[in-house]
Amino acid sequence: MASLIACHDCDLLNRETAIPPGGVACCRRCGAVLYRNKPHSLDRTLAFMLGAAVLFVLANLNPLVGLEAQGNRTSTTLFGAVRALHNQDMTSVAGLVFVTTILMPALEIGAMLYILLPLRLGWLPEGLPAMFRLVQTVRPWGMVEVFMLGTLVSLAKLSHIAAVLPGVALWSFGALMFLPAAAAASFEPRDLWAQAAAAAAVTAETTTAR
């Protein structure tokens, strides 16, 4: 049974075969990706996620864009945009923006670091399965890259009527949009479970040694 793997998209049983580094194993019926051989996949994911955490903080603390028209200046942070919507009785839209650009990305980055940092140090994080499921649930709802496109579109729209002043957060978001995507591309759950099993074995060994 260890040599069989079921396709999550079409349920077909596939035989597991060794694939070269960088290779991808696909379902022979529907072509869905079954697993990948990514060297150092967990280390890469961790590196990208650490970078993402730093940029995420920068992106949320700094002004996103400013606008200058006839001596008047306005600027906003991402959270400022959420608050502006909320103040106009658009709470549901404000909530949607908050959840997809702040809450979900924060949860994904936080949960991934919670899983990967201890594993890197050789111990098993408590509640790993629940955290893993959290990441799976949260991932589709983080939309930093779509938000970035929205920002660029609004800047292009505004550039006709006023001087646009890009803020620090704009550059941070520009870089941030690539990092969780790169992390997701590097992340191979099979390596995670193998690493977790190894960490659990070491923990069990040290407990018995005591």
Added chain:
Amino acid sequence: MIAATATEAGLLVCDACHLLNRPSGMAHDLACARCGASLHVRKPDSIGRAWAFLIAAGLLYIPANVLPVMETGFLFGSQTDTIMSGVVYLWTSGSWPLAAIIFIASIMVPGSKLIALTFLLVSVQRRSTWSPLERARLYRVVERVGRWSMVDIYVAAILTALVQFKALAMIKAGPGAIAFGAVVVLTMFAAECFDPRLIWDPLKRTDG
């Protein structure tokens, strides 16, 4: 080669971590041995739930396109814009790349997503065996592309926050934005509820 599916072999795949589980006995509320997610042969009530979200999204697609998504107040009078009038304005003012982005993300993507999911659900309910590979690919595209519809919501959010020059112009998000956001979220839920394995199930007997 192996000819069976996991279901035919009496095995359950975990939806979260993809581990193959061998269920012991006929116990209910099975959980994955590795990650603890609850196990199902197929996503529970997949077709019914997907239809519910899809119909709700289809109904809201109308106010999303008819009601204004943005209201601009000037010193003298005000102007309201629906998604389509915004696209037309961008097009006629020469910003055709922007017009194309908004048209694709806000009108084409949600519209074709509704049609594609309806088609997938109907074909699965009729246990169609027609081109399962094409339908599986269609589902993957639907799943991946849906999020880009949120662009217009973010544009409204940023314009709302930035364009607050009391003497010159004020921008407010309109009620259409609420309906539009709901369409995006509901179609994402519908896609999530749909189980792509249902596309392949009618093939069991013929695909040896």
